[in-house]
Amino acid sequence: MINVIQYLEQNPSLVGLLKEQKASLIGISPVEQKAILEAFSGEMIAESDVWN
Secondary structure (H helix, E strand, C coil): CHHHHHHHHHCHHHHHHHHCCCCCCCCCCHHHHHHHHHHHHHHHHHCCHHHC
């Protein structure tokens, strides 16, 4: 699982494709995929200009 998260950190465009359901994570359950996407959404919100 950590390898998947590291890969997504290095390839943020893939996160967008996952959210649009144009890509999927093979071997990752739907619950795990939802948790990963929620975590990345939280990171993006925390890094927005509102908090800086």
